[in-house]
């Protein structure tokens with residue numbers, strides 16, 4: 253270990269770097285938990301990036317043309333908090349001292365919306381990597397759309413730091429592959445190659461040549477042999493910036509817990525405080541006062557706060573440039589303001605299609621494609637694609653072309669067969685501002701992107717998922733492709749709105765609701781054709797916005813409620829007709845979205861599901877988990893609690909009990925049972 257004291261007088265850069273290290277050590281020590289190793293190893297590179305290279309204004313973390321910074325290895329959060337505090341963001345030393353405490357601005361892992369300057373929530377390894385790719389794609393797209401000769405209002409980089417764990421996760425490979433294909437020249441990744449993770453040295457499991465892997469992905473790759481050599485780091489960063497046609501990877505050879513005499517280079521320093529004695533030894537070794545905690549010399553603060561001055565100047569220059577742009581391009585400026593403020597043009601939904609029963613049956617995925625295209629005509633920020641299933645998901649926009657390296661103003665993204673990266677990239681695009689992303693795949697493969705959906709929900713990002721092929725009615729592809737538990741598992745994610753429309757008109761309403769929702773929405777759509785419900789007989793489709801509504805009321809007090817969603821609504825309506833012939837009078841409740849329904853006042857909920865009607869049958873071609881809430885303890889559940897089967901869709905459905913006859917039979921049995929108990 254090189255001992256900085258032996259190098260003579262400590263220069264100010266080194267003192268700043270060591271301060272990042274020591275306040276990270278102290279905060280983790282005080283919290284009695286945290287991850288000191290990575291902040292100590294990456295402090296020099298982070299310091300160079302934040303104070304010499306990155307364009308950012310600590311006084312205005314929302315400046316639209318700032319460089320973005322993503323700490324993909326979110327466990328190293330103290331590195332980020334130290335940088336935010338030292339460079340002058342709205343975070344003080346007290347916040348650092350409150351690391352990991354209830355309601356602090358310095359939570360265990362960086363959380364978007366809690367700490368000024370934190371661009372995204374990271375912690376599940378690899379997600380930040382994909383977020384950064386999404387941010388860089390957003391920049392690339394918006395630059396192509398809005399920049400004009402001599403006036404570049406969108407011109408910033410996305411920097412990301414990641415570690416071995418991020419590099420091991422599949423999502424980073426998916427995202428890196430797409431980033432290389434798209435030639436994201438303004439994406440720069442600094443890889444903390446410290447060769448240590450939780451279980452020890454990475455060579456117990458991770459021995460590939462990461463640099464070569466990224467070269468194969470079409471990245472520009474550099475190595476810095478000593479992560480403490482700040483001039484070398486800066487040179488590499490400048491070279492990375494000069495490469496405009498490829499994303500850049502800088503492999504930084506570092507030492508985890510640099511400066512700790514007994515823990516440097518050891519996995520012990522990854523995820524536990526150094527311990528009081530080792531903290532003192534480390535400070536001594538770094539040439540810092542041993543007995544002082546949270547020591548921040550004035551000279552350090554002054555030096556780091558120069559960043560704030562430089563940042564304010566940079567923003568002022570941009571603002572001046574923007575004023576010129578505004579004068580020269582007033583129309584475009586309005587579009588830009590709309591885009592970055594997430595503004596949806598008035599009357600955007602005037603062109604949404606409506607459907608008549610005589611148009612014939614249409615799959616809700618097909619209707620979704622038409623509605624999406626109508627939305628896209630009116631909302632230029634609506635951009636997205638599918639994980640190689642556009643022809644099935646109907647996600648292609650006919651009003652635009654294909655987004656490729658030399659056509660990045662186009663709006664159809666080919667995500668490739670990379671569902672997980674698609675989810676993380678959508679999050680990054682939305683976080684960037686200026687884009688309303690959507691992404692499609694089969695419902696069954698929502699599992700492949702679930703971690704990203706969870707984070708979209710945690711951050712409350714208004715992304716839209718188009719999940720088609722929504723039940724065993726998928727048919728011949730069999731149980732591998734037939735979702736069963738996915739609806740229940742998506743509904744379990746707090747903050748995610750799941751909408752399963754029953755016909756084409758409800759699909760239009762579902763899109764309308766999705767566009768209006770300030771959070772993630774999953775649209776659940778059928779592969780098979782469904783009749784267009786006759787709204788002159790049934791309640792209007794716009795009632796879908798309430799989540800659940802009475803589609804077909806009973807004539808008097810209902811003998812039973814049939815509560816269904818999506819493709820099973822039609823089944824319930826047919827069953828209602830047959831039950832009427834048997835003098836059983838039922839209401840059909842269309843339960844398109846639990847989350848939207850739960851937002852209603854109790855009075856509305858009780859009107860739709862009257863407590864006095866205990867005979868309830870819930871019908872959905874998915875797992876029953878949770879349906880008891882609406883069917884009641886005595887209700888009948890017609891669901892699927894097993895995997896599907898390989899057969900034509902209608903046969904698979906019938907095999908699993910999704911026939912009008914079965915619904916009628918089960919309803920009759922329930923009504924009779926209730927009558928008996930009442931006697």
Ligand SMILES: Cc1ncc(C[n+]2csc(CCOP(=O)(O)OP(=O)(O)O)c2C)c(N)n1
Nearest residue numbers: 290375376377415416417418448449450522
């Ligand atoms: C998806 C996911 N799996 C597991 C973890 C738990 N975890 C946190 S850090 C870490 C090891 C990361 O190693 P590395 O990136 O080398 O970080 P360093 O040891 O350098 O701090 C693991 C497995 C996680 N945060 N996310």
